[in-house]
Amino acid sequence: MERIQTLLLGFLLYAGAVLGADSADYTEFVGQRVTAFESQDLNFRLDLSTAAYTYVDFSSQVPEASFAALRFGPNAFALVIVEDMGPGLTARAYADVVLEAMKANITADEQNRFKGSSDIGEREERGMEVFQRKVYAEMGALPITYVLSTYVHGSRAYQLLTFASNVEDEEVVREANAVLAAFSIIDPEQLEPERLAEDVRDYRSTTFGYRFRATDRRWYPWADVAKTNEGADFGALGLGDYGAVVMPVCWKARARPIRRCIAS
Numbered sequence: 001m002e003r004i005q006t007l008l009l010g011f012l013l014y015a016g017a018v019l020g021a022d023s024a025d026y027t028e029f030v031g032q033r034v035t036a037f038e039s040q041d042l043n044f045r046l047d048l049s050t051a052a053y054t055y056v057d058f059s060s061q062v063p064e065a066s067f068a069a070l071r072f073g074p075n076a077f078a079l080v081i082v083e084d085m086g087p088g089l090t091a092r093a094y095a096d097v098v099l100e101a102m103k104a105n106i107t108a109d110e111q112n113r114f115k116g117s118s119d120i121g122e123r124e125e126r127g128m129e130v131f132q133r134k135v136y137a138e139m140g141a142l143p144i145t146y147v148l149s150t151y152v153h154g155s156r157a158y159q160l161l162t163f164a165s166n167v168e169d170e171e172v173v174r175e176a177n178a179v180l181a182a183f184s185i186i187d188p189e190q191l192e193p194e195r196l197a198e199d200v201r202d203y204r205s206t207t208f209g210y211r212f213r214a215t216d217r218r219w220y221p222w223a224d225v226a227k228t229n230e231g232a233d234f235g236a237l238g239l240g241d242y243g244a245v246v247m248p249v250c251w252k253a254r255a256r257p258i259r260r261c262i263a264s
Contacts, residue, residue, distance in 0.1 A: 026067050029055040034069050042066055042082045043190050044158065047182045053078065074167045076175040080183075081159040085152070086237075088221040091131035092122060094157045095150040097220055099133065102146075106137050113138040120147070120173065125180055128153075132176065134169060145169055147176035153185055203234055208248045212236070219244075 026037060034053040037046045046067060058068035058079060067080040085094065099117060106114040115136035122131050128151050135146040142165050149160040160183060162176035203212040212234060222243060225235025234246040 026055055026065075026069075027057050027059050030057045031055065037067055038186065039066055039082075040186065043153075043156070043186050044080070044082065045184050045186050046080065046179070047184070048179070051178055051182070071175065074164055074171050074175070076162060076164040076167065076172065078175070078179045079159075079161045081161070083157045083159070084155050085157040085220075086155050086222070089152050089157060091129055091150045091152050093220045094152055094159075095131045095133050095148055098148060098150065098159060099135065102135060102137075106139075111140050115143075125151075126184070128185070130180065132180075134173070145172045147172050149176055149180050151183075153188075154190075158183075205233060205246075208233060208246075210246065212244075212246065 029037075032055050034046070034051075034055055035049040037048070039045075044066075048069070051071060052073075053069040053071045056068050056070045056077070058065050062068070062079065062081070064081050065079045066082055067078075069078050070076070071078070085097075089097075103114050106112045115138060117136065118134045120132035120134060122129065124130070130149055130151050132150075133148045135148060137144045137146070144163055144165050145167060146161060146163040149162075151158045151160075160176070160179055162172060162179055164172050164175070205211070214236060219236045222235030222237045222245075225232045225243075225245060229235065229245045229247070231247055232245050233248050235243060237243045
């Protein structure tokens with residue numbers, strides 16, 4: 001199983017500012033049947049008591065994972081990763097960030113192939129706004145189908161990843177939905193969802209008369225840009241640890257600066 005785990009996940013998961021393992025270390029239960037797993041630090045719970053999942057150790061392949069389990073028949077894996085992405089990100093935008101990272105990681109090894117993706121779409125799960133997407137890859141000669149379910153609560157972003165090899169899409173989706181149905185936030189009041197930032201895909205400033213359009217999916221909103229950039233009107237963050245900030249300036253003097261002084 002060690003080799004299968006490495007092939008399946010060695011190159012694929014995105015984890016930025018990962019909150020990581022906490023006092024509830026799932027690896028302590030490896031080999032045991034999963035009933036209910038709870039992480040107070042990361043504020044989530046998985047109740048899989050009605051499904052035949054067994055804890056497996058992915059700490060070497062995916063040290064960022066806060067939960068990992070396997071269900072036999074079909075052989076489907078389930079993982080949970082929790083990140084601090086800051087406020088202002090939607091579940092769909094977070095899924096876009098993860099997908100771009102997966103593409104880059106897959107194609108970094110010439111033996112692997114990214115085979116495309118297909119949106120399942122947005123859905124509401126017991127009051128949670130969730131986004132789901134199927135992702136296809138070949139790790140060596142091994143075809144993999146992933147179902148990514150994302151949810152954002154406040155500044156925390158949750159990845160629920162279900163995947164299997166040589167299994168029909170419908171079965172992987174069914175397993176992903178079972179894992180999603182078992183997932184819940186322990187204390188909904190712990191992190192109140194904050195105001196969403198402006199859409200980076202097509203932001204128009206009616207006050208200052210400019211437009212920002214991010215056609216690359218690796219950009220996402222920077223809702224708290226003003227905390228570190230006083231006076232900023234707009235901000236966006238990129239997957240590669242870079243950002244963009246728009247700072248409006250009021251020219252009090254009659255003479256405006258020449259274009260080459262303000263052009264980027």
